[in-house]
Amino acid sequence: MTWIVFDYGEVIAQRPSARAFARLAEVAGAPAAEFEDGYWRFRDKFDRGMAALDYWQAVGGQAGFEVGPAQADALTAADVELWNTLDPRSVALVTELAASGRQLALLSNAPIAHGTAFRAREWAGSFRHFVISGELGLAKPDPAIWEALVDRLGSPAGEVLFLDDREVNVTAAQEFGIRAFLWTGPDDARRHIAEFDREFFPATGY
Known part of the structure; x- marks a missing residue:
C-alpha cells in the first residue's frame, strides 16, 4: 500500500x-x-x-x-x-486524492495544540494519520521522525511519497529512503504523484 x-x-x-x-x-x-x-x-x-x-x-x-x-x-x-489560512489549491488536491481512494497522512513540525486543532478541521477527514512533532518530542529533519512515520503507516519507506516546502526535510527523507519532493505548488505535486504511481500501479489506475 x-x-x-x-x-x-x-x-x-x-x-x-x-x-x-x-x-x-x-x-x-x-x-x-x-x-x-x-x-x-x-x-x-x-x-x-x-x-x-x-x-x-x-x-x-x-x-x-x-x-x-x-x-x-x-x-x-x-x-x-x-496558521489556519489554507491554500485552497492545496486543499483541492488533498480532497481530490482522498476522493480517489488514496492513502494520505500529514507529517508536521507543529506544537501539541496545533496537532489537536488539525484533527478537528474540516479538511482533516482526508487524512488517515497525523504525525505531529510536538506529540513525539522529535521533529523533521531528525532521522527518528522518518522511522516514526513509516511505523505509523505500516509501509516501507520506498512506498511513501512525501511533499515538504523545506529542502533540508526533503533531503533527510530521501536519505531515509522515502520518495520526497520539494513542494512548489499543487501542479508540480501532481506531476510527482503521477511519476510515483507509474512505478506501483498499472495503466488502468490505482
Whole structure:
C-alpha cells in the first residue's frame, strides 16, 4: 500500500503575513519585531513538545513582556488560528486524492495544540494519520521522525511519497529512503504523484 504524505505549514496552510504576526504581537502587548524574533528563536523547542507556558515565557523574555498561564492559553489559541489560512489549491488536491481512494497522512513540525486543532478541521477527514512533532518530542529533519512515520503507516519507506516546502526535510527523507519532493505548488505535486504511481500501479489506475 502506497502513501502520500503532506507537510502542513506553507503546503496546506499559507505562511502568515507580517500583518498577521503583528496582530499576534498585539495579543501579547509586545513590539512586533521583537515578538517575531522570539517567536522563531524558540519555535523548534515548541515544535518538539515544549510546554506552551514555557514557550511563551521564553518569547516574552526575548520581547520584554511577561506571560502568565491565562495569557499563554490566549496566545496559543491565537497562534493556532495564525496558521489556519489554507491554500485552497492545496486543499483541492488533498480532497481530490482522498476522493480517489488514496492513502494520505500529514507529517508536521507543529506544537501539541496545533496537532489537536488539525484533527478537528474540516479538511482533516482526508487524512488517515497525523504525525505531529510536538506529540513525539522529535521533529523533521531528525532521522527518528522518518522511522516514526513509516511505523505509523505500516509501509516501507520506498512506498511513501512525501511533499515538504523545506529542502533540508526533503533531503533527510530521501536519505531515509522515502520518495520526497520539494513542494512548489499543487501542479508540480501532481506531476510527482503521477511519476510515483507509474512505478506501483498499472495503466488502468490505482
